[in-house]
Amino acid sequence: xxxxxxxLSHNGRLIHKWKHYFPAYERHFAPxxxxxxxxxxxxxxxxxxxxxxxxxxxxxxxxIGVDNRVECKAYEEDQIHVRLGFQQDPKFLQSLIDEFxxxxxxxxxxxxxxxxxxxxxxxxxxxxxxxGVYAVEDLHTAYxxxxxxxxxxxxxxxxxxxxxxxxMHAEYTSGERxxxxxxxxxxxxxxxxxxxxxxxxxxxxxxxPKIGGSA
Numbered sequence: 498x499x500x501x502x503x504x505l506s507h508n509g510r511l512i513h514k515w516k517h518y519f520p521a522y523e524r525h526f527a528p529x530x531x532x533x534x535x536x537x538x539x540x541x542x543x544x545x546x547x548x549x550x551x552x553x554x555x556x557x558x559x560x561i562g563v564d565n566r567v568e569c570k571a572y573e574e575d576q577i578h579v580r581l582g583f584q585q586d587p588k589f590l591q592s593l594i595d596e597f598x599x600x601x602x603x604x605x606x607x608x609x610x611x612x613x614x615x616x617x618x619x620x621x622x623x624x625x626x627x628x629g630v631y632a633v634e635d636l637h638t639a640y641x642x643x644x645x646x647x648x649x650x651x652x653x654x655x656x657x658x659x660x661x662x663x664x665m666h667a668e669y670t671s672g673e674r675x676x677x678x679x680x681x682x683x684x685x686x687x688x689x690x691x692x693x694x695x696x697x698x699x700x701x702x703x704x705x706p707k708i709g710g711s712a
Contacts, residue, residue, distance in 0.1 A: 498519060499523060500553055502652075510572065512545035518634060521689045525696070529653055531555040534669045537600040539563045539607035539617060544572035544607070551576050561597060563607070585616035594692055599624050603631045608654070609638040611645040614654045622695065623678060629697040637691045656692045664684055668703075 501519040504512060529536075534554055538547060541562035551560050562572060569572055578597070582589035584607045593600075593629050605614055638644040639653035646653045648680045659694050665683050666676035684697055684698035 500526075500549075503552055507545060507549060509548045510545035512549055513542060514546065515635075515691065517690055521687075521692050521694065522632075523591065525632065525687070525694045526553070526602060527679075528628075529554060529630075531557065533557045534602060535559045535561065535597055535600045536602045537561045537563065537604070537605070537621075539593065540581055541569040541572055542606070547572055547577050548574075557559035557607075557654075559597060561600070564592070583606050583613075585613045587616075587620050590617065590620050594624065596638060599626060599629075601626060601629050603629075605631075605633040606635060609635050609644050611639060611653045615652065615657060618654070618657075622697075623682075627682070627697055627699045631695045631697075632692065633653060634692050636693060649670045654693075658686065658688070658695075661695070 500518070504519060513530065526702055530553065534557070536558055538550065538561070541547060541564035543568060547560055547562045551558060554560070558576060560577045562569065562577065563582060563584060564579065565581060565583055567581060570581065573579050578680055580593060584590070600621070602665040603625070605617055606618070607613060618631065618633070625631060633654055636655055639646040640648055650656065661679065663670070663674050664677060664679050665686060667676045667680045670697045681700060682697055683695060685696040687694045
């Protein structure tokens, strides 16, 4: 059963997700299915998505939901843990790492405020293990002034992610862009409508061999 089919057949707590997200979720998160994985969803919503992720990732998954609403503690069940705090608070984020270990997969569906998204990403992404995946959804909010957004506005996560494309390619810029830890530990950035996925990885030496050809 696909993740979208799981979503359509869900009869637990309320889930509120854009339907065009599901193929991208499945493409980037499927490698973690039935593995020992720690998954963090920033923003617990009505609790249904935490149940969906539990079914999707399987019986060995630890699912963590983060929210600042006390009522979200009621969403806890086997494999699902809810912790109360603010996504922009580094002490709170560190407390999650101290309790659960570093997360393998992170999905930011939190406040949708640009400063909050930036704060969570800058604290958590550098700490992720190789092969980790960090996703931010509902990025149409990056174009909305009420979410600190606007077309081309500096500091939105759309603009940050665009800049990270250059950071990923820094070694080709003849020194115009500094090679950073992000450069060395990011193997891909994938954009979709209102979604971006950043994939961690330890890069081996890059070269372009010529193979085959006539004798």
